[in-house]
Amino acid sequence: MNRQERSTGFGFVAPLLVLMVVAFNAPIAYMLGLAFWDKGQGFTLEHYQGLLEAPVYLRVLGNTMRIALIATLANVLIGYPLAHWMRGLQNRARLVAIALVVLPFWVSILVRTYSWIVVLGNAGLVNRALQWSGLTEQPVQFLYNELGVTIGMANVLLPFLVLPLFAAMIRIDDRLLQAAASLGAPPRTIFWKVYFPLTLPALAAGTLLVFILCLGFYITPAILGGGRVPMISNLLDTLINQIPRWEQASAISTILLVVSLLIFAAYRRLDRTASL
Amino acid sequence: MSDIRLEGVSKRYGPVAAADDVDLAVAQGEFVTILGPSGSGKTTLLSLIAGLNRPTAGRIFIGGRDVTDAPAQERNIGLVFQSYALFPHMTVLENVLFPLGVRKIGGAVARSQALDALKLVRLEGLEDRRPSQLSGGQQQRVALARAIVFKPDILLLDEPLGALDRKLREELQVELKQLQRTLGVTTILVTHDQEEALSLSDRIMVLDKGRTQQVAAPAEAYLKPANRFVAEFLGIANFVGLEDGRTGLVRPERVRIGAIGTAAKTARVVEAIYLGQMVRYHLALENGAAGAPMVAAVPFVGRAFATGERVAVSWEAADIWPV
Amino acid sequence: MKRRTFVGAAASLPAFSILAAGGARAQSKEIRMIESGGLSGDSIQVGYIDPLKAKTGITVVRESPSSLGRLRALVESGQTSATMFELGSGVVLQAKKLGLIEPIDWAAVNPAAMFPEAKAEYGFGYQYFSTIMAWRAGAKEPKNFTEFFDIKAFPGKRCLPDYPHYCLPFAVQATGVPIDKLFPLDVDTAFKKLDEIKKEVAVWWKAGAQPPQLMKDNEVQYSICWSGRVVGDPAFGLNFAGGKADLSFFGIVKGSKPEDKAAAYKLMHEMSLPENQAKAAGVISYTGPSPDLDALLPKDKLWQFPTSKQNKAVQYFENAEWWAENGEAVNKKWEAFKLSL
Numbered sequence: 001m002n003r004q005e006r007s008t009g010f011g012f013v014a015p016l017l018v019l020m021v022v023a024f025n026a027p028i029a030y031m032l033g034l035a036f037w038d039k040g041q042g043f044t045l046e047h048y049q050g051l052l053e054a055p056v057y058l059r060v061l062g063n064t065m066r067i068a069l070i071a072t073l074a075n076v077l078i079g080y081p082l083a084h085w086m087r088g089l090q091n092r093a094r095l096v097a098i099a100l101v102v103l104p105f106w107v108s109i110l111v112r113t114y115s116w117i118v119v120l121g122n123a124g125l126v127n128r129a130l131q132w133s134g135l136t137e138q139p140v141q142f143l144y145n146e147l148g149v150t151i152g153m154a155n156v157l158l159p160f161l162v163l164p165l166f167a168a169m170i171r172i173d174d175r176l177l178q179a180a181a182s183l184g185a186p187p188r189t190i191f192w193k194v195y196f197p198l199t200l201p202a203l204a205a206g207t208l209l210v211f212i213l214c215l216g217f218y219i220t221p222a223i224l225g226g227g228r229v230p231m232i233s234n235l236l237d238t239l240i241n242q243i244p245r246w247e248q249a250s251a252i253s254t255i256l257l258v259v260s261l262l263i264f265a266a267y268r269r270l271d272r273t274a275s276l
Numbered sequence: 277m278s279d280i281r282l283e284g285v286s287k288r289y290g291p292v293a294a295a296d297d298v299d300l301a302v303a304q305g306e307f308v309t310i311l312g313p314s315g316s317g318k319t320t321l322l323s324l325i326a327g328l329n330r331p332t333a334g335r336i337f338i339g340g341r342d343v344t345d346a347p348a349q350e351r352n353i354g355l356v357f358q359s360y361a362l363f364p365h366m367t368v369l370e371n372v373l374f375p376l377g378v379r380k381i382g383g384a385v386a387r388s389q390a391l392d393a394l395k396l397v398r399l400e401g402l403e404d405r406r407p408s409q410l411s412g413g414q415q416q417r418v419a420l421a422r423a424i425v426f427k428p429d430i431l432l433l434d435e436p437l438g439a440l441d442r443k444l445r446e447e448l449q450v451e452l453k454q455l456q457r458t459l460g461v462t463t464i465l466v467t468h469d470q471e472e473a474l475s476l477s478d479r480i481m482v483l484d485k486g487r488t489q490q491v492a493a494p495a496e497a498y499l500k501p502a503n504r505f506v507a508e509f510l511g512i513a514n515f516v517g518l519e520d521g522r523t524g525l526v527r528p529e530r531v532r533i534g535a536i537g538t539a540a541k542t543a544r545v546v547e548a549i550y551l552g553q554m555v556r557y558h559l560a561l562e563n564g565a566a567g568a569p570m571v572a573a574v575p576f577v578g579r580a581f582a583t584g585e586r587v588a589v590s591w592e593a594a595d596i597w598p599v
Numbered sequence: 600m601k602r603r604t605f606v607g608a609a610a611s612l613p614a615f616s617i618l619a620a621g622g623a624r625a626q627s628k629e630i631r632m633i634e635s636g637g638l639s640g641d642s643i644q645v646g647y648i649d650p651l652k653a654k655t656g657i658t659v660v661r662e663s664p665s666s667l668g669r670l671r672a673l674v675e676s677g678q679t680s681a682t683m684f685e686l687g688s689g690v691v692l693q694a695k696k697l698g699l700i701e702p703i704d705w706a707a708v709n710p711a712a713m714f715p716e717a718k719a720e721y722g723f724g725y726q727y728f729s730t731i732m733a734w735r736a737g738a739k740e741p742k743n744f745t746e747f748f749d750i751k752a753f754p755g756k757r758c759l760p761d762y763p764h765y766c767l768p769f770a771v772q773a774t775g776v777p778i779d780k781l782f783p784l785d786v787d788t789a790f791k792k793l794d795e796i797k798k799e800v801a802v803w804w805k806a807g808a809q810p811p812q813l814m815k816d817n818e819v820q821y822s823i824c825w826s827g828r829v830v831g832d833p834a835f836g837l838n839f840a841g842g843k844a845d846l847s848f849f850g851i852v853k854g855s856k857p858e859d860k861a862a863a864y865k866l867m868h869e870m871s872l873p874e875n876q877a878k879a880a881g882v883i884s885y886t887g888p889s890p891d892l893d894a895l896l897p898k899d900k901l902w903q904f905p906t907s908k909q910n911k912a913v914q915y916f917e918n919a920e921w922w923a924e925n926g927e928a929v930n931k932k933w934e935a936f937k938l939s940l
Binding site for chain 1: 323347349363364377378379
Binding site: 056060063117123223227228234238241243244 | 697806809926930
């Protein structure tokens with residue numbers, strides 16, 4: 001593309017860019033700015049100071065990170081083998097598997113979240129089966145704790161990990177794996193030295209996406225966590241709609257945004273080193 | 277002593293036999309080419325030898341050892357694919373180091389071996405490039421270096437030059453032949469390109485529909501094909517009727533052309549094609565089997581016959597091979 | 600900051616239009632309100648909006664949900680399309696402090712008799728709702744919050760609100776404090792009490808629909824929940840004793856046009872009439888602010904309503920002023936408590 005074509009293209013995109021900036025970026029900048037500007041006082045850092053003095057909000061942020069990390073890990077542990085298994089399927093079975101993975105996308109998040117209660121609740125299918133089979137006396141507490149939140153988030157976010165991973169995996173030429181085998185590599189070496197590195201960019205991108213989505217999760221932790229798993233978005237809701245301390249909420253949001261951007265920057269850096 | 281031996285090897289996919297009762301013995305250091313049209317089962321045969329696939333019947337021996345059920349990892353075979361199959365996430369050097377690392381060879385020893393292999397395929401100075409930064413020919417050389425660096429007992433080449441343009445292909449053919457001779461490694465090449473097969477190999481094996489048609493030295497297979505399929509697949513075949521009712525093969529180089537009157541048979545020139553040192557004439561015979569086509573390839577010396585001109589055609593009885 | 604100047608300029612426009620409109624008694628034919636949605640919204644439609652339309656031809660368009668965040672965004676962006684905004688009792692004070700709502704012109708509303716707490720300077724208290732104890736039918740029935748918090752004598756999983764102002768006063772009651780001595784709230788005692796039973800609290804709810812569902816599914820046996828969600832369903836037992844009576848208000852959005860406000864006051868007048876409140880109570884078992892309402896309600900259902908004499912006497916009324924002053928500090932403790940679960 002030469003320079004002229006590029007600038008013509010920009011002409012077409014410009015209205016969209018303006019819309020993005022006005023409708024999307026400006027309100028965010030305004031929200032983030034709230035933490036630094038006080039009515040009539042100008043620039044201030046007091047809301048960040050307030051955060052440091054009341055570390056409970058930072059602890060909620062830390063808790064959110066921890067839960068997001070656990071849920072992301074669970075997602076990877078389930079999603080990677082799943083995507084790999086799908087790669088080995090015949091065409092028709094593969095289509096069915098993809099449909100099953102994507103299906104949750106089309107179901108409302110509330111419905112999905114409540115259906116977990118039907119499945120994993122005290123009187124749910126799993127517990128009834130366990131008690132019927134005599135494996136347990138008392139119902140197992142799957143829900144209303146971190147386990148419930150992790151299961152719920154893993155379920156909701158699985159497609160975000162599996163689809164890019166699967167796309168990367170089916171792009172891997174079988175002959176690469178055959179070449180590695182012919183060069184004397186045992187299956188384990190083929191996986192770790194050839195297959196896994198080739199899926200790593202997609203895995204990293206999917207993991208990052210899932211982690212960042214986890215950070216902002218609201219409904220699932222509130223319902224499946226039984227309110228026992230404090231997450232930053234629930235706290236932000238309180239600070240915006242209940243108390244309200246928009247300045248404090250803005251300061252927390254800023255920290256959340258910065259953390260997300262840092263993670264993203266680290267990923268970009270890794271990605272660039274890997275592709276050189 | 278034969279280095280590779282196939283005994284009654286078959287590979288069936290349902291009712292289809294990709295390899296059907298194939299026998300083959302390849303001697304130590306020999307260069308054998310498996311030649312056949314696409315779908316003839318030649319790549320299947322190669323993957324059976326490499327251990328990427330298991331035969332449904334028959335045995336495979338390498339160096340006297342029965343490897344029929346041994347996985348690819350245990351066969352110590354260097355394999356080169358048409359698609360190169362280089363590891364895209366590794367540099368050239370890392371690709372070549374890979375089989376050494378698998379064999380627990382590391383450090384300076386591995387490095388110098390790898391650099392030697394790269395030198396052998398004339399790729400010095402490109403160690404740190406990624407495969408995507410190389411041309412097709414360069415990538416195939418890397419694949420070759422990777423396949424020979426660990427001193428395999430056998431080198432298997434699956435249409436290694438198929439993706440390259442003609443000039444590069446011819447260059448690499450010469451290099452490949454020299455390399456094979458230098459290393460003295462037993463080599464099996466799979467190709468559908470009969471010129472490549474004839475110019476590179478000690479012997480060729482012609483395959484059709486999974487069955488062996490002929491195993492012979494290139495000249496023998498060319499001049500004395502075992503059957504009509506081999507005759508037609510290897511170059512251009514003229515078939516002539518023999519007195520005893522059989523059909524005989526005359527290769528175009530063995531057909532002589534002269535001015536009318538120099539021989540009993542006559543023909544009309546349908547097309548004259550200049551090939552540098554040679555001229556190829558497409559002829560239509562006039563007497564005997566009237567109108568039957570014939571191709572003659574003769575050295576170009578000063579004058580050529582023009583299209584539509586009548587010529588005298590002859591061949592020696594010794595140049596006829598009954599098929 | 601540019602954005603702020605823009606907001607300021609926009610805010611001055613309605614002020615100008617008020618001057619321009621002068622004393623003209625113009626009245627809009629259509630106004631918008633933002634309410635909390637659900638059954639409550641339907642009750643507003645049936646009880647008040649439909650009668651207003653029949654009498655005056657004024658149309659009221661409803662939108663939901665109504666959060667303080669939305670009100671603040673509405674006012675700060677200079678938007679004046681919505682005139683009435685539904686607010687919780689605490690939120691009225693916050694909205695007033697933030698300058699997001701205007702005082703009510705009670706002379707213009709000219710209401711029928713109302714409970715005094717519903718006739719606030721900045722809000723029309725249109726709907727009483729109670730936060731009470733409830734249990735799964737068949738569970739041992741507690742008579743007060745001391746019993747409700749006694750997990751040995753009344754075994755079973757609890758479901759409590761995930762909001763400090765819905766939760767702490769009950770914990771204080773559990774230590775024996777009578778309902779007229781709850782405020783100023785002894786926060787530390789409340790948290791100590793919650794610490795005692797937190798192992799038995801399976802779920803801290805965020806949405807009012809959670810506790811009845813969880814009791815039906817036998818996930819929990821006891822809840823503190825909104826009365827309207829459980830009354831009249833044989834699956835639940837309930838008790839108003841020690842419950843919290845609270846009011847939902849309608850406020851006038853800052854900067855609304857005078858003609859819109861005139862129409863809004865007409866609607867508020869309709870909201871003060873007991874016969875209309877009786878219609879609304881037919882949709883949802885929350886009641887309007889008229890002291891004369893009991894006579895118009897079915898006798899056999901009086902026990903269900905927050906304002907019926909028998910229930911109003913045993914509940915305490917939300918102390919929004921105290922929460923406005925202490926809410927943020929309490930919330931920090933609340934978050935710390937939640938982290939300790």
